[in-house]
Amino acid sequence: MDIVLQQVEYRYQAKTPFERIAIQDVSITIPSGVYLAIIGHTGSGKSTVLQHLNALLQPYAGSVSIGDRVIKANQKNKNLKDVRKRVGIVFQFPEHQLFEETVEKDIIFGPMNFGVSEDEAKRRARIALKQVGLQEEILEKSPFELSGGQMRRVAIAGVLAMDPDVIVLDEPTAGLDPRGRKEIMDMFYNLHKERNLSTVLVTHSMEDAARYADQIVIMQQGNVVKQGNPVEIFSEPEHLMKMGLDVPNVVRFQLKLQEKTGMKLDTIYLSIDELSTAVREYIRKDNRL
Amino acid sequence: MMEKMIFGRYVPVDSVVHRMDPRSKLMVIFLFVCIIFLANNWITYALIAIYTLFMLGLSRIPGRFLYTGLKPILWVVLFTLVLQILFTKEGHVVVSIGSVKIYNEGIKQGIFISLRFFFLILMSSLLTLTTTPIEITDGLETLLHPLKKIHFPVHEMALMMSISLRFIPTLMEETDKIMKAQMARGVEFGSGPYKERMKAVIPLLIPLFVSSFKRAEELAIAMEARGYRGGEGRTKYRQLYWRLADSLQLVALFGLTALLFLLRS
Numbered sequence A: 001m002d003i004v005l006q007q008v009e010y011r012y013q014a015k016t017p018f019e020r021i022a023i024q025d026v027s028i029t030i031p032s033g034v035y036l037a038i039i040g041h042t043g044s045g046k047s048t049v050l051q052h053l054n055a056l057l058q059p060y061a062g063s064v065s066i067g068d069r070v071i072k073a074n075q076k077n078k079n080l081k082d083v084r085k086r087v088g089i090v091f092q093f094p095e096h097q098l099f100e101e102t103v104e105k106d107i108i109f110g111p112m113n114f115g116v117s118e119d120e121a122k123r124r125a126r127i128a129l130k131q132v133g134l135q136e137e138i139l140e141k142s143p144f145e146l147s148g149g150q151m152r153r154v155a156i157a158g159v160l161a162m163d164p165d166v167i168v169l170d171e172p173t174a175g176l177d178p179r180g181r182k183e184i185m186d187m188f189y190n191l192h193k194e195r196n197l198s199t200v201l202v203t204h205s206m207e208d209a210a211r212y213a214d215q216i217v218i219m220q221q222g223n224v225v226k227q228g229n230p231v232e233i234f235s236e237p238e239h240l241m242k243m244g245l246d247v248p249n250v251v252r253f254q255l256k257l258q259e260k261t262g263m264k265l266d267t268i269y270l271s272i273d274e275l276s277t278a279v280r281e282y283i284r285k286d287n288r289l
Numbered sequence B: 001m002m003e004k005m006i007f008g009r010y011v012p013v014d015s016v017v018h019r020m021d022p023r024s025k026l027m028v029i030f031l032f033v034c035i036i037f038l039a040n041n042w043i044t045y046a047l048i049a050i051y052t053l054f055m056l057g058l059s060r061i062p063g064r065f066l067y068t069g070l071k072p073i074l075w076v077v078l079f080t081l082v083l084q085i086l087f088t089k090e091g092h093v094v095v096s097i098g099s100v101k102i103y104n105e106g107i108k109q110g111i112f113i114s115l116r117f118f119f120l121i122l123m124s125s126l127l128t129l130t131t132t133p134i135e136i137t138d139g140l141e142t143l144l145h146p147l148k149k150i151h152f153p154v155h156e157m158a159l160m161m162s163i164s165l166r167f168i169p170t171l172m173e174e175t176d177k178i179m180k181a182q183m184a185r186g187v188e189f190g191s192g193p194y195k196e197r198m199k200a201v202i203p204l205l206i207p208l209f210v211s212s213f214k215r216a217e218e219l220a221i222a223m224e225a226r227g228y229r230g231g232e233g234r235t236k237y238r239q240l241y242w243r244l245a246d247s248l249q250l251v252a253l254f255g256l257t258a259l260l261f262l263l264r265s
């Protein structure tokens, strides 16, 4: 399912003295099956963009097409359930949305709202739970007696169990331990590949953006300032630094290495493996060492 | 939906009214609520109207904002007007449509009562529009200070008030976030039959309660960690300053009161 944003503008508290333009002239295409990362400084409008992807917010100007559904500015939109069923959002700190008596009930809440039978929902709950790396014993526990990290995983399982075609992640690993972060990010990536999902990830981690994304969008002050694949994006580190953004450590290492040794590699490498191979080749060819 | 509410919202504009001492503003509102009942004929209502409009003008709150904010209330005012007109049976009949008779006193009373209602709302919105909640609390605490003598917990009340006021925006934000998270999981708020709507509230309320309790606990710990132990001997960071404008505003209101006494019938 493709999602296309066309010149979307959104204003919070429109028509009051508090009116403020959050995003402006945002055009992004998210083809089916792509892994898109959105990066940008805090307050640049990333979360606002995300909420347009399943019509939680409706544009003030412009239009959003989600599959064959088109959401335009200034019109009433009813029956958004279908859209929301196909686009699952994991919000920042999703553990705040837990409310049921047991973990199982909380996970099946989403699917059952979208008309899935209880048995099917429970089956999905077990699968989702395994995906997020939790044991089945937890199903009967109250979500409020879990640790923060476990709560986060349960909340994510609640979205996975909806079986969406597009999965939207707003800093899903903020505040987790490094190992948990990697586990969760790898899990989303595997799911993305296995089920051929579209994935949209908002992140402050350039490492994650470089490692997982096919496409990267940079936002600044409510505008999209650059789009491209990770190599294109990270090939202009000065540009990124000017916007208060970082580059992945590998890239920083390559730049420093080039600066100090005068070595010139023909492109930017985004993984340690690729970079070390390239360096080895370079050295061999030039016979410098 | 919530975004358009005007009640209890502060609009940061720079104006004389914004800069006044909250104590004088509170005193003015209190007095205004009393003296508005003195008005009972066209000229006294005109005086009240002039006074209210003058204050509004001074506050420099954009008219468009006032209008959108007060629109829902205008309906209530109109409703009062219609009720009064239909059900007052004094004076002589002006119009009669079928069995419905409209009396001249009814029209007059209707207009007066709805005007009174309208001006009361305008003036009290003016207070919250031009004064931050913290200022209002500070003002109240200072004004009510004498009640300490009779063991009324003025400081605790003020603290409670300022904490709750401080957390209203946080709570609204949180409500918005959780609503969106649950909508993304297929909840539809505010549609469908009543039973469904009531059920939809649970996934919203429980997380809100949980986070509010958590927050209250954290706040209490943070306050104790920084040595808070009640109001005894506590000084204030924000000082209140009584300026010329404050005295003038009170004098003006006393003037209005005198005029109302003179001109009422």
Ligand SMILES: Nc1ncnc2c1ncn2[C@@H]1O[C@H](COP(=O)(O)OP(=O)(O)OP(=O)(O)O)[C@@H](O)[C@H]1O
Pocket: A012, A013, A020, A021, A022, A040, A041, A042, A043, A044, A045, A046, A047, A048, A049, B176
């Ligand atoms: N509910 C709201 N009411 C008013 N303004 C808002 C609201 N939510 C966001 N904004 C404003 O809109 C702008 C964009 O916010 P948004 O949350 O989309 O940023 P973000 O890129 O997700 O930031 P972060 O990285 O901190 O999550 C900000 O300037 C913010 O102050």
Ligand SMILES: [Mg+2]
Pocket: A046, A047, A048, A092, A170
């Ligand atoms: Mg955000």
